[in-house]
Amino acid sequence: MRIRFALAGLVAALVAAGAAQAQDFKPRIVRFGYGLVDNSNQGRAARMFAQEVEKASGGKMKVRAIGNASLGSDTQMQQALIGGAQEMMVGSTATLVGLVPEMAVWDTPFLFSSAKEADAVLDGPVGDKIKAKLEAKGMVGLVYWENGFRNLTNSKRPVARLEDLNDIKLRVMQNNVFLDSFKALGANAVPLPFSELFTALETRAVDGQENPYNTIVSSKFYEVQKYLTVTNHVYSPWIVTVSKKWWDGLSTAEKKVLQDAAIKSRDFERKDTREEAAKALADLKGKGMQVNELSAQEANRMREKLASVNAGIAKSVGQQTWDEVNAAVQQMRNA
Numbered sequence: 001m002r003i004r005f006a007l008a009g010l011v012a013a014l015v016a017a018g019a020a021q022a023q024d025f026k027p028r029i030v031r032f033g034y035g036l037v038d039n040s041n042q043g044r045a046a047r048m049f050a051q052e053v054e055k056a057s058g059g060k061m062k063v064r065a066i067g068n069a070s071l072g073s074d075t076q077m078q079q080a081l082i083g084g085a086q087e088m089m090v091g092s093t094a095t096l097v098g099l100v101p102e103m104a105v106w107d108t109p110f111l112f113s114s115a116k117e118a119d120a121v122l123d124g125p126v127g128d129k130i131k132a133k134l135e136a137k138g139m140v141g142l143v144y145w146e147n148g149f150r151n152l153t154n155s156k157r158p159v160a161r162l163e164d165l166n167d168i169k170l171r172v173m174q175n176n177v178f179l180d181s182f183k184a185l186g187a188n189a190v191p192l193p194f195s196e197l198f199t200a201l202e203t204r205a206v207d208g209q210e211n212p213y214n215t216i217v218s219s220k221f222y223e224v225q226k227y228l229t230v231t232n233h234v235y236s237p238w239i240v241t242v243s244k245k246w247w248d249g250l251s252t253a254e255k256k257v258l259q260d261a262a263i264k265s266r267d268f269e270r271k272d273t274r275e276e277a278a279k280a281l282a283d284l285k286g287k288g289m290q291v292n293e294l295s296a297q298e299a300n301r302m303r304e305k306l307a308s309v310n311a312g313i314a315k316s317v318g319q320q321t322w323d324e325v326n327a328a329v330q331q332m333r334n335a
């Protein structure tokens with residue numbers, strides 16, 4: 001008798017647990033869009049995220065990693081997230097500046113001098129605070145990934161002195177910090193979405209662009225760009241975002257699966273990106289790119305010119321955000 005009760009109790013408990021689980025995880029398709037090719041640091045981390053989510057949700061949540069800007073450019077995907085037509089994406093923080101002006105602080109030239117500084121500040125309180133501003137705009141920011149330190153390429157000539165940039169038509173990301181920065185350097189800056197960049201370089205609609213080594217490799221820019229100048233002029237983060245409309249309909253367990261997998265994908269992505277970047281320069285030389293470093297004197301001239309955009313950034317992100325970010329960087333440097 002007792003055994004039978006105990007068994008019945010056990011069965012009831014198991015049924016309840018099963019029901020709770022079924023309630024916690026609904027079958028879901030998660031479209032996760034990104035702009036780079038499948039064989040890129042972005043693509044590899046997107047697939048790693050997809051595997052983690054599928055595993056942790058017992059196969060209920062299926063993430064479709066969709067690259068090549070097949071779902072649209074960064075700004076088009078953002079609109080799809082806001083409207084609830086797409087669930088997730090990863091893209092540049094720089095393309096979010098129109099929605100969250102504070103994001104422009106990450107585009108400050110020479111803000112970070114090492115990846116370690118970037119990680120600490122982005123993953124710290126001020127990075128979280130800026131990320132949280134997305135919610136009022138219809139998106140939930142999960143984690144920052146690394147795009148990386150940006151370097152300059154072009155098809156016209158080696159850029160050894162600032163003046164070499166003068167008549168170079170340079171594609172920049174679509175925000176004022178990038179536009180102002182390269183205008184300050186004397187280039188003819190042309191804002192374009194990344195999805196149009198390869199063709200623009202190939203047809204010589206523009207002469208040059210700037211992106212981390214990884215992207216110059218994965219997007220095959222070496223096929224259409226002869227000269228690479230090592231400038232490391234700014235560190236670009238990527239950010240993983242979710243449609244708030246969709247997020248609000250998820251259970252606590254589903255949200256946790258996405259959050260935990262996002263953190264794992266961040267750690268994986270940064271490591272993978274750094275390993276690839278360490279080999280990329282040799283790779284690019286092997287592909288025939290002519291690489292030059294700036295002399296210390298020219299690098300300083302560039303720094304000075306670029307510092308002229310800082311006041312404008314402080315104004316558009318607000319003095320408080322500007323001060324908080326710079327204090328966080330200083331704290332890292334003093335540590």
Ligand code: TF8
Binds near residue numbers: 074147193210
């Ligand atoms: C750029 C960015 C891009 C990213 C990517 C499409 O130059 O660095 O590589 O936005 O997510 O536009």
